[in-house]
Amino acid sequence: MSAVKMTERKHFLSTADLTPGEVRSLLNAAQKFRKPVQADQNTPLLQGKTVVNLFFEDSTRTRSSFELATRRLSGNILNFSASTSSIQKGETLLDTAKNLEAMGPQCIVVRHSSAGSPKVLASAVAMSVVNAGDGFHEHPTQALLDLFTIEEKLGTVKGKRVLIIGDIAHSRVARSNIHLLRKMGAQVAVCGPPTLLPPHPEVFGVEWAYRPEELLHKADVVMMLRVQFERQNRMQIPSAGEYSRFWGLNRDRVKLLKKGAIILHPGPVNRGVELAPEVADGPNSVILDQVFNGVLVRMAVLASVCNPEGLKKWLK
Ligand code: CP
Numbered sequence: 001m002s003a004v005k006m007t008e009r010k011h012f013l014s015t016a017d018l019t020p021g022e023v024r025s026l027l028n029a030a031q032k033f034r035k036p037v038q039a040d041q042n043t044p045l046l047q048g049k050t051v052v053n054l055f056f057e058d059s060t061r062t063r064s065s066f067e068l069a070t071r072r073l074s075g076n077i078l079n080f081s082a083s084t085s086s087i088q089k090g091e092t093l094l095d096t097a098k099n100l101e102a103m104g105p106q107c108i109v110v111r112h113s114s115a116g117s118p119k120v121l122a123s124a125v126a127m128s129v130v131n132a133g134d135g136f137h138e139h140p141t142q143a144l145l146d147l148f149t150i151e152e153k154l155g156t157v158k159g160k161r162v163l164i165i166g167d168i169a170h171s172r173v174a175r176s177n178i179h180l181l182r183k184m185g186a187q188v189a190v191c192g193p194p195t196l197l198p199p200h201p202e203v204f205g206v207e208w209a210y211r212p213e214e215l216l217h218k219a220d221v222v223m224m225l226r227v228q229f230e231r232q233n234r235m236q237i238p239s240a241g242e243y244s245r246f247w248g249l250n251r252d253r254v255k256l257l258k259k260g261a262i263i264l265h266p267g268p269v270n271r272g273v274e275l276a277p278e279v280a281d282g283p284n285s286v287i288l289d290q291v292f293n294g295v296l297v298r299m300a301v302l303a304s305v306c307n308p309e310g311l312k313k314w315l316k
Contacts, residue, residue: 009022009304009305010122010128010305011118011122011128011129011130011305012128012129012130012131012140012141012301012304012305013118013119013122013129013130013131013138013140014131014137014138014140014176014179015138015140015143015144015176015177015179015180015183016138016179018140018180018183020183020184023144023147023180023183023184025304026144026297026300026301026304027144027147027148027151027297027300028315029299029300029303029304029311029315030144030148030293030296030297030299030300031148031296032314032315033072033296033299033300034296036072037072037295037296037299042071042072042073042074043072043073043074043299043314044073044074045073045074045075045303045306045307045310045311045314046070046073046074046075046302046303046306046307047073047074047075048075049075049076049105049106049107049306049307050075050076050077050078050103050104050105050106050107051066051070051075051076051077051078051105051106051107051108051109051302051306052077052078052080052100052105052107052108052109053066053067053077053078053079053080053109053132054080054082054096054097054100054108054109054110054111055080055081055082055109055110055111055132056082056087056093056110056111056112056113057111057112057113057133059111059132059133060267060268061266061267061291061294062111062132062133062139062141062142062294063079063111063132065291065294065295065298066109066130066132066298066302067079068295068298069295069296069298069299069301069302070302072295072299073299073302073303075302075306078100078103078105080096080100093112093114093117093120093121094120094121094124097110097121097124097125098124098125101125101126101127105127106127106128106306107127107128107129107130107302107305107306108121108125108127108128108129108130109130109132110129110130110131110132110134111132111133111134112133112134112135113134113135114134114135115134115135115136115137116134116135116137117134117135118130118131118134119131128305128306130301130302130305133172134172135172136169136170136171136172136175137172137175138172138175138176138179139172139173139175139176139266140176140180141294141297141298141301142172142173142176142177142266142294143173143176143177143179143180143181144180144297144301145290145293145294145296145297145298146173146177146180146181146223146264146266146290147177147180147181147184148293148296148297149264149286149289149290149293150162150186150221150262150264152289152293153262153286153289154220154221154260154262156185157181157184157185157186158184158185158186159185159186159187160186160187160220160221161186161187161188161189161218161219161220161221162177162181162186162187162188162189162219162220162221162222162223163188163189163190163191163212163215163216163218163219163221163222163223164177164178164188164189164190164191164223164225165190165191165192165212165222165223165224165225165247165249165274166192166196166224166225166226166227166247166274167192167196167225167226167227167228167236168190168191168192168196168197168198168201168225169192169195169196169197169198170196170228171225171228173223173225173266174190174223174225177223178190178204178205178206182205182206186221187207188204188205188206188207189206189207189208189209189215189218189219190204190206190207190208191208191209191210191211191212191214191215191247192210192225192247193210193236193237193243193246193247194210195236195237196236196237197210211246212247212249212253213253213256216253216256216257217256217257217258218258219257219258219261220258220260220261220262221261221262221263221264222249222257222261222262222263222264223263223264223265223266224249224263224264224265224274224275225265225266225274226265226266226267226268226269226270226274227240227243227270227273227274229270240270240272240273243273243274244272244273244274244276247274248272248273248274248275248276249263249274249275249276249279250276250279251276251278251279254279254282254284257284261284262284262285262286263275263279263282263284263285263286263287264286264287264290265280265285265287265290266290267287267290267291269287
């Protein structure tokens with residue numbers, strides 16, 4: 001996309017509403033950040049600007065990479081911890097955000113268990129809002145870094161078959177990826193236990209199956225999802241052991257993959273549940289590349305919402 005389109009998007013809330021041109025533009029910016037980051041050089045695109053990390057759910061990768069991305073862009077970062085804040089005294093999400101905004105930041109990165117909360121914030125505050133994961137809804141920067149990693153390893157996502165295995169019904173990673181990957185020309189398929197698939201998976205426009213063996217041989221990319229034990233309001237799988245036996249990616253199932261197929265996982269990995277340790281650490285795994293790319297992609301997103309004109313000039 002032209003960087004002009006970036007200037008039109010003040011918030012980054014979902015992959016569903018991105019145009020393919022905007023996606024290309026963000027990936028291009030992320031790629032341009034690779035060299036300075038690898039050379040340990042900062043770029044000045046957020047100089048004099050402050051980003052707030054407002055996380056109401058636990059995070060290792062997303063929170064840390066937004067912090068590093070802000071620092072790589074020479075910005076200031078304020079890390080807000082809900083567990084030691086006045087949220088504990090009953091302050092609302094909206095009041096919290098408005099009070100933090102009064103301190104002068106330009107952008108707030110929010111993770112919350114309620115689907116739609118970043119969109120609500122975006123309508124109530126003047127600063128930019130970036131969605132770092134909202135309930136079952138979306139995790140748009142995760143999908144963007146997944147796409148970036150797929151293209152880094154396979155050249156293009158167009159025409160590639162991406163198989164997503166796991167808790168499709170409750171996964172914001174799956175939802176954001178299905179929107180984004182289909183938009184960019186991938187053929188997406190989903191697989192999981194009947195209790196963890198939506199009632200009609202075909203409404204996503206994807207191929208689907210209950211058993212990985214039906215789809216693994218066709219996949220260029222296998223994206224394993226974490227079993228979200230914390231989001232299950234009743235046991236939707238009989239046991240972790242049984243899940244691993246029927247849906248886990250182990251050495252035998254990896255043998256069904258095409259040569260050159262890659263394995264992604266957003267993390268954190270439940271080792272021995274959705275991924276056998278030797279597969280998580282094996283030659284097909286690009287999990288740690290995803291983590292590195294997360295910094296580049298989040299730099300692109302932050303620069304595009306906080307300083308679109310500066311980014312446009314820097315990319316020339
Ligand atoms: N992928 C992901 O969102 O990881 P974290 O929960 O550690 O941020």
